[in-house]
Amino acid sequence: MNIVAIGMGNFGASLAKTLTAMGHDVLGVDKNPEKVEFFKDKISNMICLDASDPHALRLLPIKEADVFVVCIGDDFGVSVMISALLKRFGVKKVICRESSSIHLTVLNSIGIAHTINPEYESARILAQTLTLPGIHHLFNISETLKIVDLTIPASLTDQKFLPASFREKTHLKVVALRRNQLILYSSSQPLPDQEIGHITYQPNDILVLAGEIKDIRKFLNT
Known part of the structure; x- marks a missing residue:
């Protein structure tokens, strides 16, 4: 599978590394260049960009990827913004990390049906x-x-x-x-x-x- 993981925190990085080890083609995305440098040899592909910027987000393989996973858990607004943009751009499947019941409600309201709460699970x-x-x-x-x-x-x-x-x-x-x-x-x-x-x-x-x-x-x- 071709998978894009946005946000290389603990959850996002663990997900991307595991999927890479399983043989999937993974693109890890983070706006922090230090994280991109750190994970470049552990994840299939890494790119440094701000996914909340619509112009930057369009540089990602919107049509080619099988699934986008928004792994950001510490910034409610950025998570929702990226998820909404991905839906607008016609991404095949979006899975978003949610961190609270309000976060989940907002994601559902913009059409994000697939969510995960790692701490709860x-x-x-x-x-x-x-x-x-x-x-x-x-x-x-x-x-x-x-x-x-x-x-x-x-x-x-x-x-x-x-x-x-x-x-x-x-x-x-x-x-x-x-x-x-x-x-x-x-x-x-x-x-x-x-x-x-x-x-x-x-x-x-x-x-x-x-x-x-x-x-x-x-x-x-x-």
Whole structure:
């Protein structure tokens, strides 16, 4: 994907670096030349310009980019101005960081449907992870549907790995089974039944599961 990230603060820079590492073509934008210099070797492309200036903003790949992400969180007015200009210029998709309910309301009123609040999302995920002992990472698909990775309970050690049977008992889909850095099973590339039958759980194996939060809690408490 071709992605433009505007604002190289903590959130914007982390997003741009991660997308670059994933192999996407990223253009990082910031008006601070020191930041542009600092990130030039960590992000696919960097440019120094003031995105709140309509003439400067038009220098960016308005038509070519798949998505623009406005990552500015400390200046409400600048964030809204840039987002409004991008909508006026006909950008395919705009995602904007929002920092308050008022900020969100204003963005929605100018037609920005996709927003993100990193602090809120991080706090929500941390709260859920803290109340689910054994969970390493949690990804929200919806309010009730989650993907988690966890170290297998001791009760599973030496038992056969049977994903279909596991799903019947727990109502959780096994997405993957990992041992150290080796992926033993992935639902995207399922193994023949005879090969799965040779896998047994070992201490510290990592299960990646998808399902309802109530079923995840029930499994962790068994």
